[in-house]
Amino acid sequence: MIFRMALRNLIRRPMQSFLASGAVAGCLALIIWTCNFQDGAWVLLMDDTIRASAGHVVVQADGYQDAKDSNLLVADSSAIATKIRQQNPETTVMRRLILGGMIASPENSVAVGISGVEAEAEKAVSQIPKMMVDGEWLEAGTSGQVLIGTTLAKRLQVGLGDKVVLTVSYRGELQALPFRVAGTFTIGNASMDNFFVLANLPTLQEMLPGITDPATMISVQVEGYKVPAGLKASVREAVGDGPEVLRAEEALPELFKAEELDKIGGYFMWIFIGILASIGILNVLLMSLFQRTRELGMLQAMGMRPSGLVQLLLTEGFLLGVFGALLGFIAGLAATYPMVEYGIDYGMINNQAPVSGVALNTLMKAVYSWDKMAIWTGFHVLLAVLASLWPALRAGRLEAVESMRSQ
Numbered sequence: 582m583i584f585r586m587a588l589r590n591l592i593r594r595p596m597q598s599f600l601a602s603g604a605v606a607g608c609l610a611l612i613i614w615t616c617n618f619q620d621g622a623w624v625l626l627m628d629d630t631i632r633a634s635a636g637h638v639v640v641q642a643d644g645y646q647d648a649k650d651s652n653l654l655v656a657d658s659s660a661i662a663t664k665i666r667q668q669n670p671e672t673t674v675m676r677r678l679i680l681g682g683m684i685a686s687p688e689n690s691v692a693v694g695i696s697g698v699e700a701e702a703e704k705a706v707s708q709i710p711k712m713m714v715d716g717e718w719l720e721a722g723t724s725g726q727v728l729i730g731t732t733l734a735k736r737l738q739v740g741l742g743d744k745v746v747l748t749v750s751y752r753g754e755l756q757a758l759p760f761r762v763a764g765t766f767t768i769g770n771a772s773m774d775n776f777f778v779l780a781n782l783p784t785l786q787e788m789l790p791g792i793t794d795p796a797t798m799i800s801v802q803v804e805g806y807k808v809p810a811g812l813k814a815s816v817r818e819a820v821g822d823g824p825e826v827l828r829a830e831e832a833l834p835e836l837f838k839a840e841e842l843d844k845i846g847g848y849f850m851w852i853f854i855g856i857l858a859s860i861g862i863l864n865v866l867l868m869s870l871f872q873r874t875r876e877l878g879m880l881q882a883m884g885m886r887p888s889g890l891v892q893l894l895l896t897e898g899f900l901l902g903v904f905g906a907l908l909g910f911i912a913g914l915a916a917t918y919p920m921v922e923y924g925i926d927y928g929m930i931n932n933q934a935p936v937s938g939v940a941l942n943t944l945m946k947a948v949y950s951w952d953k954m955a956i957w958t959g960f961h962v963l964l965a966v967l968a969s970l971w972p973a974l975r976a977g978r979l980e981a982v983e984s985m986r987s988q
Contacts, residue, residue, distance in 0.1 A: 587896035597865045598901060604861030605905025606912060609961050612851045613913025613954050614947075618920055619847055621947040623840050628806040632706040635832035636675075636800030637808045638816045640665070640824045646832065651680050651797070652752055654789070655824050658796035665801055668819035669812065672803055675702035676796040678785050682749035684729070684778055686737040693733070695747060695778045697785030706802070709766050709779070716741050716764025724784040726763035730774030734765045741765075747780070749788050756788040855961055859968035862901050866894055866972035891973045898969020902962040910958050920947035 591598040631637060640661060642653035655661065662674045678697035683690055700719040704710050709728070710718045719726050727745065729737075739745060739762055748757040760780065768774055782796070789795050801816055803809060808828050817826045830837045924946035 583892050583896055587893055587900055591897060591900055597868065598904075601862045601865040601901045602905035602908060605858045605902060605961050605965060606908035608854045608858035609906055609909025609957060610912035610916060612854055612957050613910065614916040614920070616847065616851065616953050616957065617913075617917045617947040617950055618945070619844070620950045620953070621920070621924075622945045623843070624806065624948060625945060627836065627840065629708065630833065630836055631806050631829045632800075632802055633708070635798065635827070635829055636802045637672075637806075637829050638801040638812050639827050639829075639832045640799040640801070640816065640820055641797065641827070641832075643823065643825050645797070646825060646827060654678075654792060654795040654797060655799060656792050656795055658794050658799055660794070661820055661824070662799050664819040665799065665816055669801065669815050672801050672812070673702065673705075675699050675706075675800050675802070676782060677703075677798050677800060678782055678795060679797040680749045680751070680785065682747055684727075684733070684737065685746045685748065686739045686743065688738040689736055691733060691736055691775070693778045694776050695749065695780060695785065697780050697782040699782050709768070712766045712768055714765050714767050716762070719763060719779060719781050721781070724781065725758075725760050726781060726784075727760040728764045728766060728779040729762060730777055731765045731767045732771060732774035733776070733778070734762070736775065747778070747788070749785075751789045752791070754790065756790070758784070758788055760784075851957065855957075855964050858905070858961060859964040862898055862965050863968040863971065865901070866898055866969050894973035895966060895969050898965050898973070899962065901969075902965025905965070906958045906961045909961065910954065913954065914949075917947050917949065921949065922946075 640655060642655050644650070645653040658676045662676055665674050666672070676699055680695045680697070682693060682695050684693050684695075685691075698707075698719070700721040704718055713728075714731055716728070719728060727747065729739075729745075734740065737745065741762055741764070743762050744759055745762060746757055746759050748755055750756075766774075768777070786795055801812065803812065806829075808830070813826055813828050820826055924944045926944045
């Protein structure tokens with residue numbers, strides 16, 4: 582009976598009921614949309630950054646994580662990579678050699694960061710092949726090729742096929758080799774386009790005397806961006822003592838901290854939005870209480886206990902929350918759909934954004950976070966019930982005689 586009475590009361594006041602449910606629906610739809618987009622953006626950001634930098638598990642020289650010293654290298658990197666592949670056949674293993682140095686042309690010289698990569702493996706995870714302006718990606722087995730940013734090419738006044746000289750310093754000794762510009766790329770960030778140089782790993786290794794088959798890191802990668810629980814231990818077993826073995830969250834702590842802080846900020850914002858929606862329900866039920874004081878007094882005179890009045894208004898708040906949550910859930914899904922299918926290319930506004938020297942895909946897409954959508958939907962229903970608690974308790978304290986005198 583309480584349920585039927587509550588439903589009838591809401592139907593009798595369609596405009597007030599619509600406004601209260603609409604407030605819940607609008608707030609929930611906004612939360613679902615932003616939550617799904619935030620999760621999708623972070624999935625893409627984490628996946629791109631982990632793959633293009635450290636990897637899900639990374640093998641580095643002991644002390645490199647803290648010092649970031651280019652003199653700290655892993656020797657015999659091919660043999661170590663082979664052991665890791667044998668121990669973990671489901672993974673992709675690639676080596677990178679990261680050095681500081683100088684690139685020079687007949688017209689100019691510029692300090693740069695140089696990355697020696699395994700061409701085919703790197704092509705599968707890097708965004709730079711999609712950003713090529715002229716020329717082609719590095720060709721495996723071909724020595725003397727470099728890729729440079731378009732801004733750097735302009736400063737050096739070089740183009741495709743032109744000769745440049747790379748100079749690197751290793752343990753106090755300078756080593757130089759001539760290269761040809763095989764291609765240019767545009768990341769869209771001035772510092773990256775003016776600083777980043779790519780070369781084939783074997784060629785760059787030749788510039789470092791006194792160490793066999795060196796690499797700055799051996800990157801171990803899997804599908805998705807989450808690190809499997811036992812992967813680090815398995816890699817450590819394959820590598821043995823000596824080099825340090827780190828999970829992605831240990832190698833890239835700033836990235837994971839940024840994700841955590843961003844999501845915490847989102848939770849506070851969404852809770853605030855939910856509270857705004859509950860204020861709408863509180864307002865509607867308080868107005869209903871004042872307008873129906875005589876009616877509620879008559880119900881008491883007919884034998885309804887104060888607890889029955891409390892249940893009646895709580896049920897009305899619950900129904901307003903359920904109707905609003907259902908509408909908001911549907912509206913949130915509808916708003917999320919184009920973001921899942923097409924996304925937003927923020928590169929049209931801000932070009933590429935590097936994270937820790939990594940070029941990222943600018944097309945951000947949402948994902949359906951079903952667990953979070955369910956939690957936020959239930960949260961809004963709960964807020965609606967809590968918002969109706971004060972009006973319900975006031976209704977329970979009404980005196981029948983005084984209420985029936987109300988006009």
